[in-house]
Amino acid sequence: MDQVAKRVPIVYNNVMGYESTVTSPVNIAVVKYWGKRNSELILPTNSSLSCTLSQDHLNTKTSIRASPSYTSDRLWLNGFEEDLYASARLTNCIRELRRLRKEKENELSSSDLASPENLEAAEHHVPPLSEWCIHVASENNFPTAAGLASSASGYAALVQALSNLYDLSISLTQLSMIARLGSGSACRSVYGGFVEWQAGILPSGEDSYAVSVAPETHWPTLQALILVVSDKKKSTPSTSGMSTTVKTSELFPIRISEVVPKRIIQMKEAILQRDFTKFALLTMKESNQFHAVCLDTYPPIFYMNDISRAIIKLVDLFNSQVDEITKKPKGIRVAYTFDAGPNAVIYAEKDVIKEFIELVMYFFPRGTGQTSNSFFPDPFGLLKSSCSGNGNPSTTPAEAHSHPKFENYTPIMTRYEPGSIRRIIHTTIGDGPRVLDHSQALFNEAGMPKRVKD
Amino acid sequence: MDQVAKRVPIVYNNVMGYESTVTSPVNIAVVKYWGKRNSELILPTNSSLSCTLSQDHLNTKTSIRASPSYTSDRLWLNGFEEDLYASARLTNCIRELRRLRKEKENELSSSDLASPENLEAAEHHVPPLSEWCIHVASENNFPTAAGLASSASGYAALVQALSNLYDLSISLTQLSMIARLGSGSACRSVYGGFVEWQAGILPSGEDSYAVSVAPETHWPTLQALILVVSDKKKSTPSTSGMSTTVKTSELFPIRISEVVPKRIIQMKEAILQRDFTKFALLTMKESNQFHAVCLDTYPPIFYMNDISRAIIKLVDLFNSQVDEITKKPKGIRVAYTFDAGPNAVIYAEKDVIKEFIELVMYFFPRGTGQTSNSFFPDPFGLLKSSCSGNGNPSTTPAEAHSHPKFENYTPIMTRYEPGSIRRIIHTTIGDGPRVLDHSQALFNEAGMPKRVKD
Incomplete structure (x- = not known):
């Protein structure tokens, strides 16, 4: 099977943007997360442990596109547009990934940065993605009415898609910590199989992240x-x-x-x-x-x-x-x-x-x-x-x-x-987040959700 | 109001027996009894505290009659005859009160003991009640279907009636301990008002009994x-x-x-x-x-x-x-x-x-x-x-x-x-066990329950 590109360049109206699409799994705790020692950083009172369920049946799919032509960050959840900045947690996740992207861009000389007007050169340069606005579309393949918590798969998909879009070379440990800022249990959805969220003891939260206990292949029955x-x-x-x-x-x-x-x-x-x-x-x-x-x-x-x-x-x-x-x-x-x-x-x-x-x-x-x-x-x-x-x-x-x-x-x-x-x-029991091909993105060519509801 | 006699002599078929009738209240714990440190002696893992509810609305009425003409101990619960010795707990309560009665009788010279054939002398002597069989009838004034536990009021009524019948001079503390042998929470129903069952620490259970925290008059509203x-x-x-x-x-x-x-x-x-x-x-x-x-x-x-x-x-x-x-x-x-x-x-x-x-x-x-x-x-x-x-x-x-x-x-x-x-x-909130007049007994003159069901 060919490796699917983590992000793809998309040209629309003569402007080059980038897009990434992933799915992320739901996880169900067998040792429960209940209690925070720090509410802002979402640091738990205790370690927890979960099984990641297969994305074949339950997942959140998230597409994110960044384009210099966008004038604001926008979000569609299950086809409904929502105010992205209404949620402090969502803002925290995006802010942190943008900051890492900015760091990456700063490490490079300005000459390496692509200009959106110079399409030929763009692919060989590093586009200043941290400056561009993004469109985020996210859908669960299970009905909200099913009463299943979608915040774990949702935030895991968001941080995975944005990290891919920004071409960040960060570890799953780091990704897990950023997902944690969105929803505690989301930090466990960055791995498949059996996953422990180690509570950690540091006030900074640097030691509070998920680790793999065993992959999904460990206990296939x-x-x-x-x-x-x-x-x-x-x-x-x-x-x-x-x-x-x-x-x-x-x-x-x-x-x-x-x-x-x-x-x-x-x-x-x-x-x-x-x-x-x-x-x-x-x-x-x-x-x-x-x-x-x-x-x-x-x-x-x-x-x-x-x-x-x-x-x-x-x-x-x-x-x-x-x-x-x-x-x-x-x-x-x-x-x-x-x-x-x-x-x-x-x-x-x-x-x-x-x-x-x-x-x-x-x-x-x-x-x-x-x-x-x-x-x-x-x-x-x-x-x-x-x-x-x-x-x-x-x-x-x-x-x-x-x-x-x-x-x-x-x-x-x-x-x-x-x-x-x-x-x-x-x-x-299933695997961790999957990268999807552009053909499966939630956006049309213009970068608007294929499916919109009012 | 005249003092009601704790027990009355009853002559039937030229044989003198004795009868006692009481009602006892239900109590509802506000600090719960849940857990035993000794199952046989019914010693709890923790002290508990309850309010005694008024007998005007909820009570168990129990009549006990002893007669030298009875050939076996018999029990009727809500009109249905039951095997008195099927319940080890019931047996324990009765055995203990009989033992105390026997002690009392032993303290007296044999000449003081009345003979059932000598009716004139009987009232001035101590009848050998510990030797006689008993009839016990007990009824709740609330429907069993109401789902209210009747064991507390039931055992409190039983030990109170039998203690009265046996003319025992025992303290409420002692009575409470004997009721405890029937059903833990029954030990609290020997008092009105607000009652603590002190868990105690002795393996013998001698320090595990109810004490009054405040009488029902303390908080009348x-x-x-x-x-x-x-x-x-x-x-x-x-x-x-x-x-x-x-x-x-x-x-x-x-x-x-x-x-x-x-x-x-x-x-x-x-x-x-x-x-x-x-x-x-x-x-x-x-x-x-x-x-x-x-x-x-x-x-x-x-x-x-x-x-x-x-x-x-x-x-x-x-x-x-x-x-x-x-x-x-x-x-x-x-x-x-x-x-x-x-x-x-x-x-x-x-x-x-x-x-x-x-x-x-x-x-x-x-x-x-x-x-x-x-x-x-x-x-x-x-x-x-x-x-x-x-x-x-x-x-x-x-x-x-x-x-x-x-x-x-x-x-x-x-x-x-x-x-x-x-x-x-x-x-x-109500008072502790009440002594009732013979006219309110559950027995007819023959010492059989007025109301019998099959």
Whole structure:
């Protein structure tokens, strides 16, 4: 495969600009980030650890173009134009990358700098990009309504695209620190696989960045499901939520000083040993403790609702099943984790996923009127083979299954109202940000978003 | 008022027996009991503190009769006969009181002991009650379906009635320790008002008993509401729940060693100063922390559901209201606390209760088909006066109120499905166990329950 250029020159109206397009992944923490020791620099109270999910299913795509013909910095998010400077965090990220670009330009003599009027020479010179305005367009390939936090993939894509556009030779460590200024958890989305955000101890934040624990290839059988849960109420924003927790929770200090440091070590061991049982137990306990300190906050913060609780119960039941022949426990085969909202993220080994999905589809049937494909797109064709010969295209195999399959669960679990889970997203552990070809950019030739909404 | 005899002699079929009837109150902890250091002796990991609620509205009534003609110990709970010896805890309480009675009898010469055949002499002698079998009948005046724990009032009534029947001269301290053997929180129901269960440190449990912090007359304006919440799922029993918490929660140790000891001191100060704000804040934080350590348990324990959370939100909103004229915050006027179930107990000063009840009735309307009297019996006639002239007897004033009254809440709160709260019980802080007259006993003359169910 040819290497895709990190940025490309674009000539429009006889003026040469530059453009870069990347996608960046979502990451889901298994040791949670909750609490800042410095709000401006976004320095956390504790280290955290996450799995990067595959961009094939969930990503933010960001195109940035710089041109001497632009008169202002502009931003389009999912097709809607927004005020780029309304967000101090966004401004901080862009300012820092521009500063690095400026430094690079300053290191060169003025004669090396290209003039926009001299197109022939431009490609062999260093264009003064730090002086030019930029257009930024960013889109998530997952609906905002899915309730998934897009700030991690969003800021990771922004800093990666701008760093590429500016042709900066900075390390992923540096990139991670700049992404951190946008959104704490974004610093972990600059790597694929298993990633630790080291909290650091310096007031400057110079030692607070992400490091790779293991690449995505390390544990290829680990997969993830996102169970998108309906919720009428707006959740507490995580920024204000974590600040209230730090101020008011009396259990929080012990979590930070004792529990998390131990868990970070144990979680890295579990990942390096590909020990699913250990990984799963730590993941679930950690999710529970994060929500426990939210509840110990005053006023208390709730992110999980009755459906989230029912998913936990289903996982607990699944993990306590006994093999019918050997009579031995099947063991911990599935782990849940919940972030600052009611959605569950499930981690499981590949060979267990199908059984668990069928269980979820039985107890949380799709909404009336919803197509089975929009409920569970089944990107890996897990349920398709058993579908052959089924004349009713709207009935998925799990729904058609007879009751006995679930009889170990039905004494305790009841089936929930259709639509209680709105969507099941199946994905894998994936790689870090990807550079895309100009043909996949979000801009048209004029440097305006291809898709604009009002 | 005449002093009611603690026990009465009953002659039936020419045999003299003795009978005692008491009622005992429910108590609701504001510093929670959760965790045992010794399961058999029911010794807690931490001191706890509760308010005793009025027996006028919530009580357990227990009658015990001893007769030389009985051939076995028998027990009726709410009219259903149960195996008295199926419960080790019940057995422990009865065994201990019988032992004390036996000691008392042993202190007297045999000539002082009455013979059942010698009725004339019996009243002037000490009958050998420890040798006789007993009939126990116990009834709650609140429906079991109300989801209120009846073990505290139940065991307090049992030990009080049996101690009276046996004519024991034991202190409330001793009585409290015996009630503790039945159910930990029962030890607090032997006093009215504000009660601390001192955890103690001795392995024998001799220093683990309840003491009065202040009598019910100390803070006569403090009132309570119980909001009975519908819940389909069975909650985790508190005995197994607290044992799992002690074993698995990593936040629990700091709660026990640092948070609770401090809170006990602060809570006593708040009560002695009748400082509602301080009392309310501590009560709410303490409830939150109890549920936080339940959530930090593995597998996690949930007692609150979406309706419980909505009640917390309503309380938070109520406590953040601003006076329309002075523009000053009205302050913390209501406190919530939740035990091992979804029901809320609300504490508030008398002059605030009506406003809060109306709010609850608006956002959690009674179920369709439910009468307003069964939803909110209104024992203090709070809503009755404003009802005059209202031609529709099934419409309570709160329900008839127009929307504007709740407009500070409606941007944030939505009205919940009718019947989400099943019942509102309004009560006050009340006294300790009461001795009742024979006419109010649960037995007929033959010593069988007046009301029996199969």
